[in-house]
Amino acid sequence: MTNSTALLPNLILAVAKTIETNADDLTALDQAIGDGDHVTNLQRGIQALAAQSEALSQLDWQAALQKIGMAVMSSVGGASGSLYGTLFMAMGKNLQNRPLTIAVFAEVFMKAVEAVKQRGKAERGEKTMLDVLIPVAELLLQNADQPEVLEQVKQTAIAGADATQNMLATKGRASFLGERSRGYIDAGAKSSQLMICAIVDVLTAT
Amino acid sequence: MTNSTALLPNLILAVAKTIETNADDLTALDQAIGDGDHVTNLQRGIQALAAQSEALSQLDWQAALQKIGMAVMSSVGGASGSLYGTLFMAMGKNLQNRPLTIAVFAEVFMKAVEAVKQRGKAERGEKTMLDVLIPVAELLLQNADQPEVLEQVKQTAIAGADATQNMLATKGRASFLGERSRGYIDAGAKSSQLMICAIVDVLTAT
Amino acid sequence: MKKFIDNVDTILNESLQGFALAHSDLIEFNAEPRYVRRKMPKQPGKVVLVSGGGSGHEPLHTGFVGAGMLDAACPGQIFTSPSPDQMLAAAQSVQQGAGVLFIVKNYAGDVMNFEIASEMLDFPNASVLVSDDVSLPKSHSTGRRGVAGTLIIEKIVGAAAENGAGLAECKALGDRINLVTASMGIALTSCTVPALGKPTFAIDDNEMEIGVGIHGERGQETVPLKSASEIVERMATVIDEDLQPKKGQEILLHINGFGATPLLELYLLYDLAATFWQKRGLRITRSLVGNFTTSLDMAGASITLTLLDEELVRLWDAPVHAAALRWGC
Amino acid sequence: MKKFIDNVDTILNESLQGFALAHSDLIEFNAEPRYVRRKMPKQPGKVVLVSGGGSGHEPLHTGFVGAGMLDAACPGQIFTSPSPDQMLAAAQSVQQGAGVLFIVKNYAGDVMNFEIASEMLDFPNASVLVSDDVSLPKSHSTGRRGVAGTLIIEKIVGAAAENGAGLAECKALGDRINLVTASMGIALTSCTVPALGKPTFAIDDNEMEIGVGIHGERGQETVPLKSASEIVERMATVIDEDLQPKKGQEILLHINGFGATPLLELYLLYDLAATFWQKRGLRITRSLVGNFTTSLDMAGASITLTLLDEELVRLWDAPVHAAALRWGC
Numbered sequence A, B: 001m002t003n004s005t006a007l008l009p010n011l012i013l014a015v016a017k018t019i020e021t022n023a024d025d026l027t028a029l030d031q032a033i034g035d036g037d038h039v040t041n042l043q044r045g046i047q048a049l050a051a052q053s054e055a056l057s058q059l060d061w062q063a064a065l066q067k068i069g070m071a072v073m074s075s076v077g078g079a080s081g082s083l084y085g086t087l088f089m090a091m092g093k094n095l096q097n098r099p100l101t102i103a104v105f106a107e108v109f110m111k112a113v114e115a116v117k118q119r120g121k122a123e124r125g126e127k128t129m130l131d132v133l134i135p136v137a138e139l140l141l142q143n144a145d146q147p148e149v150l151e152q153v154k155q156t157a158i159a160g161a162d163a164t165q166n167m168l169a170t171k172g173r174a175s176f177l178g179e180r181s182r183g184y185i186d187a188g189a190k191s192s193q194l195m196i197c198a199i200v201d202v203l204t205a206t
Numbered sequence C, D: 001m002k003k004f005i006d007n008v009d010t011i012l013n014e015s016l017q018g019f020a021l022a023h024s025d026l027i028e029f030n031a032e033p034r035y036v037r038r039k040m041p042k043q044p045g046k047v048v049l050v051s052g053g054g055s056g057h058e059p060l061h062t063g064f065v066g067a068g069m070l071d072a073a074c075p076g077q078i079f080t081s082p083s084p085d086q087m088l089a090a091a092q093s094v095q096q097g098a099g100v101l102f103i104v105k106n107y108a109g110d111v112m113n114f115e116i117a118s119e120m121l122d123f124p125n126a127s128v129l130v131s132d133d134v135s136l137p138k139s140h141s142t143g144r145r146g147v148a149g150t151l152i153i154e155k156i157v158g159a160a161a162e163n164g165a166g167l168a169e170c171k172a173l174g175d176r177i178n179l180v181t182a183s184m185g186i187a188l189t190s191c192t193v194p195a196l197g198k199p200t201f202a203i204d205d206n207e208m209e210i211g212v213g214i215h216g217e218r219g220q221e222t223v224p225l226k227s228a229s230e231i232v233e234r235m236a237t238v239i240d241e242d243l244q245p246k247k248g249q250e251i252l253l254h255i256n257g258f259g260a261t262p263l264l265e266l267y268l269l270y271d272l273a274a275t276f277w278q279k280r281g282l283r284i285t286r287s288l289v290g291n292f293t294t295s296l297d298m299a300g301a302s303i304t305l306t307l308l309d310e311e312l313v314r315l316w317d318a319p320v321h322a323a324a325l326r327w328g329c
Ligand SMILES: Nc1ncnc2c1ncn2[C@@H]1O[C@H](COP(=O)(O)OP(=O)(O)O)[C@@H](O)[C@H]1O
Pocket: A030, A034, A035, A036, A037, A038, A039, A041, A042, A077, A078, A079, A080, A081, A083, A119, A120, A121, A122, A127, A128, A129, A130, A171, A172, A173, A186, A187, A188, A189, D079, D080, D081, D108, D109, D110
């Protein structure tokens, strides 16, 4: 994976599509145990990125990732804006001008997920996007050299999101509902999963 | 008709009963083209009268009517409170210590209805309680000497109330609805009719 | 019916008791007959203002009792005019020898009950009849209704009375403001009167009532729900045609919520209405946005315009200290 | 969805435009990034207060920008935390060299975005985290939510900052008020977020949600609808057990409506809550009743209690001049 940033417009489009397609389901999840704004939050971010996707494809990965992080941070708002923003900014920061091989990506992604954990003061098992991000990061780190890793990423992401269904939320808005938070997949975990899968699909198709 | 005020507790009870029985219909009428409070307004007045009905029966007619007028005026509120209050106060005032024969009542009632007309700046045909009160007053004045007058009073009251159904309201709250006020009997006309019929029933039964 | 309520028969007095307790520095509540009056009476020799009407429009009128505005208010039952004994007792308890001015919204019940009180009163009194609702033609058989413009009259005449204006002067001022004030209201939902327990009228999800009063009654017309811009355009046009303000005219623009409409929407309406009149060359000199003359829990709003002059602006700006309106002190 | 609205995507900025126009004497609105600030800046050398959070709680926070309270507020999208760039721009535009105090309601989004802003800021700053919602246990995994108590902190710390208190002093004061402030909320209906167009949750006609926050979310429990007395008893008991006030303690009692509940009902709740604590020997020294921290068009209310001392009373009484809170000037 030494893909160039020329991929970015396609990646952004794919992410936009999957959020659009699953908008009603995602909204229902955030309405059930959150406040229902997760999709509109994400869509503000996606719009901001779409508006500059050509410009992004002219940058190197480090600059592009940092720009994406800033755009997400300032357009999305809410919990997910600061967390997804942190994820991308930390990826850019940790890339340190290296070419983006799978191995480098795995290391950088793990560091970015660590930054998200710190920002959210959250761990795996608290019914958040981290229940998708952490297992995916671990899988990548352990299997960066295996050819089928990308397919495994998708399965891991889906399993991670599904696992949140029976969890008790202890972070984010859903935590206020206590036991009532069980029975629904976490909206942020689901959106993470959807976006990761969409990205993998673009990468494996090219 | 030289009935004594000893009748008053029975009359008040009969009025209370008819309003109670027809409460839902009356309320629906005031909701349709008014503000829906006519029954609760009347019931406040009836309660006030019921609480002093024994005391009223110790008074002569003039004092009793004036007391009733004052009680209605201060407990009912709304348009109907001032109008029914005026009706009874004017009856008391115009009785001038005469014994209450049918002929005297007819004269006194007509004067009281005139007072209501003045207070409300309204005439017959404006879709108000006056469409019951005026024809009843006229009937009484013209037929005070006929034995079957009380039965006729009932028919006249009912015809008067029914006639308001197709009228255009030009006084009271319903007037604000313009053409939309047609198609419903006026709540005040209906309550006047119901009370008049209930009173007649008591009088003819004794 | 979803309400915070113990008993529909007693909620009014219980609520007024709470009001009196919460504002015990400002007002006093008399339960029988029912009125609210200023705690600190006006100086002797000044005209006092007494208003009143059905309850359910809170903060109107009790929220406007205080220095620089009303001396007393008589709350009737919900949407039901108060009775003359309330008005008499209120007037007698606050009067300072210079007479009382009744501010009366033009409804049959209010008008007749205040008239009776006025006839029974044994000292000088006069009434201002408020009729600012231009959803009805000027020629309407009973005259137009009094709606959200009432508070503007109460505020401005209240300031004049506080400054020592005489009874005739106060009445003339009130009548004058009434002539240059126009309101128009729209309902998106019905309200629910506690004693009835269900909405006063049925309305579809894609309909609105145009030209409503403030008693939860239907309006002049049921029309399809429109965008905020179209709604404001329609309401403002009626108001504008009624008042026919000249270019450069100074105005007070008042957006009033009927109870259940969030400030977010009221300020949107304000923005649209302000733009409407700015485009016509008017100068928005003063503004008031919020829930002031409500219909219980109705979703909806009204627009009120008052044409200002120097005197009206000065009196509007004069200090007022009531539970629901306060500035300058 | 029955709302006055042109476009769900632009209503927020249009409404803020209207807000800015209606209160152009008081505040200024910056659209990109979005913040509202005092028109008359604070004197140099004084600490400035910046708050913010999702919109839909109006008048919180924009209605509290003004002399004696907030210097700026950052409105996020409806129920969505604002972003760090808004906070940075707001802080930079109002700061007077003595640092900025952020008043942050304790929600993941608000906390994280304000944290990021704080880290990026190149001058002294501190944050007060508001967590007054006692429907959650003190031990809750994220800490308790910040709800209607926020305005009490904004008002009192705002007065201290206006008087020249330093950054550490302002923060300590805010933290101290937070510790002696407790709130609890009940919803009778859901609200409708414009972008979604339908109620956030379904609730039966004979049910209520107990222990709700201010984002239209479900509460701790869905229970059968109770009388106002029973509701207040239950809410007040939780608050009382949390704060454990002593006999003779002076208190500020704040009844806050969520948007669609009429004043008539809010004052009834006030009456019942006041009686509850008077019976326990507390002294209600200050009161505030109205719609201040709303959830759009939700029917419901919260009770907030703050234990007062002489300093807090003095600062509460200090002049404030904001769009939605004004006294002493
Ligand atoms: N402390 C946290 N750590 C990690 N993820 C979190 C945290 N708090 C919230 N989230 C994630 O954010 C998602 C909610 O995002 P969103 O709805 O956009 O913001 P908000 O909760 O502010 O409305 C949750 O579903 C959860 O996955």
